Amino acid sequence: MDQVKEKTQPKGNRIKVLGRLLKLVLTTSPWMLVVSIITIILAAASAVIGSLFIERLIDTYVTPLLHEKVPNYGPLLNAILVMFGIYAIGFLSNYLFSMLMGVLAQKVQFRVRNETFTHMESLPIAYFDQNNYGDIMSRYTNDIDTLMQMISQSLPQFLNSALSLIFVIVAMFSLSWQLTLFSFIIFALSFGIVRFLTVRSSHYFKVQQNKLGQINGYDEEMLNGLKVIKVFSHEPEAEEGFDKFNEELRGASGKANTYATILFPIMGNMGNLLYVLIAFIGGAAAINGWAPLTLGAIASFLQLSRQFSMPIAQISQQLNSIVLALAGAQRIFELEDEPSEVDNGDVIMSPNKEVKNSWYWDVPEKNGDIKKVPIKGHIVFDHVNFSYVPGHQILYDINIDAKPGMKVALVGETGAGKTTISNMLNRFYEIQSGKITYDGVPISQIRKNDLRHSLSIVLQETHLFTGTIMDNIRFGKPDASDDEVYQAARLAHADEFIHELDDGYETVIDGDGGDLSQGQMQLLSIARAMIADEPVMILDEATSSIDTRTERMVQAGMDNLLAGRTSFVIAHRLSTIVNSDLILVLDHGHIIERGTHEELLKQKGYYYELYTGKKELD
């Protein structure tokens, strides 16, 4: 299994990711972002203005009342109404920005999911060969969720706290610079403690996120390989592996949460300490005349000191989630930045919908018309060399001349390079040197989609999609009529077993074939290829053994499928390729023998040994 690399994000990187994220939010809905920011400013300002108003309330309206014999409560009532108004604005703004950011986060999440999925579809096969599926999935689930959390909560609250802090500091200075400086000293002390805790907790949060990716990857791999695990009685090893990942995840989560949970009470109590000290020192300063402080100013200042410590605690807490989400965002952006498959081809191929089994090259004429030239299916490999990884060559000087309608079989031990040859033809990977032509046109000049569309591939691993049998066969040609589906199923010899199912063609099958047998799945995949009706076939013969009757049906289905088409059969059973027009024997990426079955037997070489059982294939 690919290990998920534990990455710590450098600061510069974080800023870049944040910038990109903000751009994403801004372009998703500029007006929502602008209104949210305005309401965040309003919310922060009204809380501070409300606290400052306490000074006026006490000094201008309450204190004079204490000295009046017949107190007039009218002005005080008005002032209380103003204060109510200020807090009401604060409340409304808070509500508005929370709601708006929630909606905005949903929109961003929707967009990111869409963009990432669309981009993923455009990635080359090499990306999926090199990356763990579970880890890719984790980007869709965990990372997008943390991103959403950040946009809807952490980021606006962080902004709100930061603005509150600035406003509070200005307000505190306006009341008493002496008390403000004193508050700073107390605060600097608590800040040191907070910093210590946040650095640790954010580190473990990142580790936790990585471990989560790893455990998802492991789960996915174990689920996919469940049957293999059972067959080899590898349950204890699988559990041991899982326990290891689970333990690491528990360790990281435990530490991350321990630091995060002690952070808040510490900050809360620092605030209480500051409160008591200010009440005491402010009172003493007012009584002794050390500072020009009124009762109202002290009350205001006390209120502000509470608002001073809270945002700092929140900022450090929100920073945790932001750092975590940025790591997630980076993983999503990495996926989005993976280069899409490049296609420089401009030669067009198109199927002729009216006539079965006929495809055309669209050749532009000088007068602007398009000339339709029938595709013959002549495939030539001309001195092809290839390596997946530089320096580790897999195919050596491959030469194949597959004339139209020819059945070419590839035989060789496992790992000899048979599948790689088919990967070259459909351009899942690009050849290093040499040339592959299709009716004389280098395949690098053909539009990739057209090229792949014109090659039908029946893979070793049959993959069916969730849906009815009808849907699955129609997958090969989405606009096929019901009759075409029945006909393809009949030719593939799948019709018989489909009729035996309770719901016939409407039987719903689960993603991985559900209750169907291996052979039945193969018959369906043959029917699927049959309906696609393409000029060239690549058949990666299934290795799994099926009962002889089904095997005969599969074989008959295959023969029908291959009739009249140029085909490449990757053979695992020699019995299926005896009738091939050309058999190529591969060994470690070299074609070591070539010819028909009879010719090869006469040569008494490698193929002869395989056929006579002196040598085994796998």
Ligand SMILES: Nc1ncnc2c1ncn2[C@@H]1O[C@H](COP(=O)(O)OP(=O)(O)OP(=O)(O)O)[C@@H](O)[C@H]1O
């Ligand atoms: N995506 C990949 N990246 C790197 N190396 C690969 C990749 N796919 C296959 N290989 C290597 O290329 C070589 C040829 O593999 P290939 O799948 O073509 O063999 P094969 O003859 O089809 O084997 P089998 O009969 O088992 O399917 C092997 O050594 C394999 O390890």
